[in-house]
Amino acid sequence: MSLKHWAYALAAATVLSLPAIPAAQAEDSIYVPLFTYRTGPFAGSGTPIADGMHDYLTMLNERDGGIGGVKLVIEECETGYDTKKGLECYESVKPKHPVMVNPWSTGITLPLIPKAAVDKIPVLSMAYGLSASAKGDIFPWVFNPPATYWDGFTQILKYIAAQEGGGVEKLKGKKIGYIFLDASFGREPLPLIESLSKELGFEAKLYPVAAADMQNQSSQWLNVRRDRPDYMILYGWGALNSTAVKEAVKTNYPMEKFISIWWPSEDDARGGGDKATGFKTLNWHAVGANFPLIADIQKYVVDKGKSQVSSKDKVGQVLYNRGVYNSMLIAEAIRTAQKVSGHKVVTGEDVRRGLEDLNIDAARYKEMGLENFAGPVKLTCADHNGHFSTFIQRWDGKQYVKVSDYITPMTDKVEPLLEADAKAYAEKNAPWPKRTEPCDKAS
């Protein structure tokens, strides 16, 4: 090949490798990438969430022409729940000026935390990720409402204590099993468990499940049979949840005493058959499609063939509504950002302020067509989580039914630990930048 040919080839390669000019860079749109996983071992959990997120934002475009008259550019990036692919997604969306990212994986969230402040892209890790990132003074660019994994664990403990007929003192002498995905997500509450088991006097039995053994848990459940925990707590994801329910049934573990964090779906419980009745999970929002806003999703998105849901009855299921909730936070943050910044086409910096000033009360839920869908959300400059209440829902063989009042987390126990953990994180990652972003009056 001559020098001239080499020059042509180089020029052609350069042109081809230039990123396409994204629509988001246009003046009249807001770029919202969604990190999703519709493929791979965790697709069972990832697909309904992706559908809910995508459909809500699409509905806003179709019904309202976007937010505040500005169209949203929605783009999914498939991570396969793989941290490496998630980081590739982040790098690919970064030049398009996203107003925020939603990693949908604790493993992907953790490496994005230090990048967020540098790239000025807020990270919304809704009820997952690093629990300590709730501390807005140390993590001004990371948000994890409405509750952390640590809050969730204490809420389950409080429910267990209530089942035993009293307060947390009833946990003393109890044996509580914790079966979890042996990854960043499942290991997140381990420091809390270690601390609380000493303080409250319960014995914690740990049953880690490697991702490779999600569908091969018989060893863990043999250990459960030997140890006979009084209660079992599950922090699973993907195929781990459905297999855990089946194994619990197989082991004859009393399902009424098997309680999960907020991730299992209807299909996860259904796979256990009739004997899975009684399985419980935390939740903070309604299930079902009986809300005007979800009717609009049906009308403007699903009925028009603009959704990827495999069947219409998936709309309103627990993880679909979880995706809807996530996109509601995205949309409300953008709306608030438009208000506080005065810009129609907001930037990541504006949306960070929008998240800090987020205030979704009952009146706003009603206005959106989501009356009684979930509890109020109010974030502040210092508190990026809110540590809101959740409730227990019980699988009745056909659907999840709410069976408890709202349960507050053990803030008195979690707060000092979160504070210490946030400081430890900053020290470990020194020099961790001091917060320079001013707080709005509203927050």
Next chain:
Amino acid sequence: MTLLYSIFVDPFVQMVQMPDLLAQTLWEGLVSGVLYALIALGFVLIFKASGVFNFAQGIMVVFSGLTLVGLYEKFAAAGFSGPLAAFTALALAVLVMLILAMVIERTVLRPLVNQPDIILFMATFGVTYLLIGFGEMVFGGDPKQMITDQLFLPRGAYDVAMLGGHVSFQKIDIAATVIASLMIAGLAIFFQKTRIGRALRAVADSHKAALSVGISLNQIWVIVWFAAGVVALVTGIMWGARSDVSFALQIVALKAFPVLILGGFTSVPGAIVGGLIIGIGEKLGEFYWGPLVGGGIESWLAYVIALLFLLYRPQGLFGDKIIERI
């Protein structure tokens, strides 16, 4: 001292004190081992006949299971459900595995014949990702419930009071063990007693010698890949009935690697014995020794067991002895 007691004494005390749990652990290990053996068998069949290490065997388990359940769902959506629909879907899934074998032979193996083994190995990587993408495109990424009842596979368990406690035998596990054993026996008879079986063994011994006596390599490859596909389908049904049919099963299939290291890449009995040793070994290890290190040792213990065997028999338990002239 306490640590030594925990490692060398306490587990055995537990085995004596709670023999029912020991029996349960052995049973769980046996069932896992049989299923690992089935997956490993798929690898061995192809390796013996074509010298290809088929990395796609794991995804073939998922793809065949998804094809079965996906076809049934499509029938059910059209109003055709029940056992007849399930067995029609099963027959079609077998047919799909035959077509897959023919396509792979025609588009992958034949053009790459006489290429170095590593090229063929990499080609099976390509087949893996193609099947993942194709499976997700046609059937979606959602986990699917195996059509257990429609295929007349049993549910429930026999709880047997024994050894001072009880041992639970899941009916689906018993069925999996019986079906896998019958399948292995059937394959053994096929290899030993039939004309095609003998031709397969001839190809395994020497491609050139087999060609010289008129055996069609292409035909043999199709048969072998089809047999591996059927084995994958049976594994997909059995494992899918125990949990779900999802792409996570592909990871479970990786457990066949230590089985192959242990049993040898060319030995059917090796795959069976290797599967049982790995299955029972990892369950015993996780149950009795896992708690010492916080659990979760099962995922790597299988490889440790295999490596320990390798130190003494690099060719595996039943693999052909490596003799090289220097």
